[in-house]
Amino acid sequence: MTSYAIRTFGCQMNKHDSERIAGLLESVGLTPAGVLEEADVIVFNTCCVRETADDRLLGQVSSLKAIKTGGRPDVLIAVGGCIGQRDGAALLREVPHVDVVFGTHNIDELPALLRAAALGRPAIHVLDEGEAFASDLPSVREKPWHAWVPITVGCDNHCAYCVVPRVRGAERSREFENVVTEVSSLVADGVVEVTLLGQNVNSYGRDRYGEPRFSDLLRAVAATGVRRVRFATSHPKDLSDQTIRALAEVPALMPYLHLPIQHGSDRILAAMNRGYTRDEYLSRVTRLREAVPGIALSTDIIVGFPGETDEDFDATLHVVRDVAFDHAFTFIYSPREGTPAAAMTDSVPRALAQERFDRLAQLVRELSFASNEREIGAVRACLIEGSSKRDESVLSARTPENRLVHVPVDSPDAACALAGTVADIRITGAHPWFLTGELAGRPVSES
Ligand code: SF4
The missing domain is CATH 3.80.30.20 (tm_1862 like domain)
Known part of the structure; x- marks a missing residue:
């Protein structure tokens, strides 16, 4: 096992847990794989709050069966989060090629469960209650x-x-x-x-x-x-x-x-x-x-x-x-x-x-x-998140009110350089789900 990939479904708590799963896996020497299908360890951190997330998980895990039967039988597939917690071993009835099942209360056990699975031992463990908060684990x-x-x-x-x-x-x-x-x-x-x-x-x-x-x-x-x-x-x-x-x-x-x-x-x-x-x-x-x-x-x-x-x-x-x-x-x-x-x-x-x-x-x-x-014309101190996912020459930022703003910049490098800073942005246009704007000055320090 040298590389890992994590697919996260559901809420912000799951995003947080995935950062801890990444931290745990890196603490035992694994590195992130560029592409999910090329990873040695594939972890699904799941959600069962809505039916669609449940269905998407089963579809995606099922589609990975071909990796194991097509020449890479050692790839380990782990399912954790809410579906792991809810279904435990019963999950294997629908997706028998899953190697590890863990729950919401025992994320910290994942490296040990993966080691057991690599040795062909049972690696399904779910706890009814947990003591530790995942925040106490390493994080990426x-x-x-x-x-x-x-x-x-x-x-x-x-x-x-x-x-x-x-x-x-x-x-x-x-x-x-x-x-x-x-x-x-x-x-x-x-x-x-x-x-x-x-x-x-x-x-x-x-x-x-x-x-x-x-x-x-x-x-x-x-x-x-x-x-x-x-x-x-x-x-x-x-x-x-x-x-x-x-x-x-x-x-x-x-x-x-x-x-x-x-x-x-x-x-x-x-x-x-x-x-x-x-x-x-x-x-x-x-x-x-x-x-x-x-x-x-x-x-x-x-x-x-x-x-x-x-x-x-x-x-x-x-x-x-x-x-x-x-x-x-x-x-x-x-x-x-x-x-x-x-x-x-x-x-x-x-x-x-x-x-x-x-x-x-x-x-x-x-x-x-x-x-x-109503925001057009306002200048907002925005936290810049980096390039937009759809267009690298557009910078994405969040206003204090959590509105998404897109700002055209000279190059993707310019967007990257500003990521993580707070800057004044003048709002120039509105769409239903985002705003457009322009940088209104140098990065600001908020009081
Ligand atoms: S039971 Fe579910 S919907 Fe209701 S407050 Fe708790 S988490 Fe939210």
Whole structure:
């Protein structure tokens, strides 16, 4: 075994875990392969939150069978993450050429499992619970200037449609000082922006300290001197006034919040077990916007949850218009095995759910475009991420509000040279999903 490749599905927590998997594999001497199919070890870090991710994994793992039967039988294929956690050895019924299965709680065991598999020994191990946070493992960061920092794992909320509590377990908070120490060392290592991660970040600390300490943690993280702090995901019922105050008072906290509403009908929100009503959500948004004028808001919305009527769906359209989200991630409901919603019988016909989804997607597009148009003429201090994936002579950057900006530059080298710096960009154009702009001066230092 000399080279590895990792394919990551799903959320930011999985991206973070993949950076740790890369760190672990490099710590035992493996190097990244240029092309996945040429690697000696291929790791799939999986997601089972949505049906499409489940299907994509099985398709991609199945297609690798040809590598092993076509002259490279020693290639090791490992499946970890949520699907590994959920299915364990049962995964081999569908993809028997997989060599290693590990779960969300034992990433640290991967090198040992690979060694066992290379010797032809059983290499399937999943733990019901974990002790250590993956942050304590070595890491290879995808972007040197950005770091994912988990502050909680698991979730105690039990939304009716969600498998996360089953595959990630009960909510556990990392020790306060441990988080702050990690961010301090990341700053010393040149990190400009951190994203604090958890399934429900704003209940951080409840299990460990008896009450949420999220706003205290935000202030302590900002006090390390890190220039930009983001966090995800926030649950509307746990968005406290203390957290809103911290967003208003601490300059390093970026003026952007992802606050999943999921639906606009109180009846469906109750069936989803979300723990808030539409009016309670709206009142938090009002308090947030009063405290942080100009804050950008994004959300998640599910269409076609069991029992959703035309009236319920109209309530979703209304709330999306009322809030005027800057962006929304929209999904058609798909049942996940073992969840309460999967046992609900009043499902919405697929064609009807698709028709509702298309109407919602059109509204989201219009609102997103309108929000971006309002930015034209503004100058924003943007974190430059490097060349755009589609065009190397275009630089990609993020405004404080998390809007993507494309800026033409002289050469790919110019984009690379600026990557990881913060620069003023004047916004010159708007599209539904991104802005265009021009560099408005030299790189800036933020207060
Ligand atoms: S808050 Fe709900 S949707 Fe989010 S992870 Fe927890 S159970 Fe799943």
